[in-house]
Amino acid sequence: MAVTDDAILRVKEMIVSGELKPGDRLPREADLAERLGLSRNSLREAVKALSLVRVLDVRQGDGTYVSSLRADDLLGALSFVLELHRGDESVLEVLQVRRILEPAAAAMAAQRIQPEEIDALLALCQSAESAGSVEELVEHDLEFHRGIAHASGNSYLARLLDTLAGPTVRVRIWRGITQASAVERTVAEHRAIVSALAAHQPELARSWSTVHVAGVEQWLSDLA
Known part of the structure; x- marks a missing residue:
């Protein structure tokens, strides 16, 4: 050493x-x-x-x-590291991590989500359907995932997922532009996740979240 x-x-x-x-x-x-x-x-x-x-x-x-050792402070350093590594291979690894963590957050959220949080997610789905650009759709997508992470009740997990979301923005936009029906698929999967959350079915929410994140990961992997 x-x-x-x-x-x-x-x-x-x-x-x-x-x-x-x-x-x-x-x-x-x-x-x-x-x-x-x-x-x-x-x-x-x-x-x-x-x-x-x-x-x-x-x-x-x-x-x-x-330091305070708060998650926000410590994960800021991780955010900086991720900003330095934005190549497709690095982003693919970030998506692989998200595929592990996002479903866990969805399953946790399904057990404690409140009616007003369900309403906010449904509103984001409706806004996404009428988005005027792919960039606007991605903004709704980021807010949607942020809402689920917050509903999980775990502030460390929510902050980590928010940090991991940054490097994937460019890929999400490119997929929305180039892949047929990507927009419709995203909204449909969002609605399926919300339905599972509203029904308080953790494993169903976990499954739909896995499908949702894995779709972007598979698309990027196929391009490599």
Whole structure:
């Protein structure tokens, strides 16, 4: 294991164990390095790496603190990484992850979704049917999936899915332009998902969500 990686692991263990909590200030660099048996240089590199992924917050002239460790903050780093990898192969891998997570979110939502949330999803379906462009349809699609993730009741899952949605926008638009009946199919699948949610049938919602995401994944895979 590289020295810097070992330093990152040591600091991470302090956070995971609860020795360092969100908002806590790290000990002085010299003291922490001596305590962990690390060189100050390797500790400095570890702090730099952990600050880039928003685990640590380096405040000039004040010290280094453990961040809030909230999902929104930590997943922001993931969003940046995904923005850097927008090739078809990378997007295909993102779609594969969505095919795992989206159905899980739909199944969870089916168990707790509220009538007003069903109404909002149905309204999005109606708006999508009258969308004036593929870009507008994709916006409705993103909002639709965001609504289901929110209805799952798991804020971490909702934020993760929202982060994963970004890199797939270009593919969704291209599919809507080039694939026959893609628009009609999208709306029909949305309505099937809503029906399963309204009936509080988790496995049916999971199945329709899998079909829905897998369609885009298969289309992109066939182009490769």
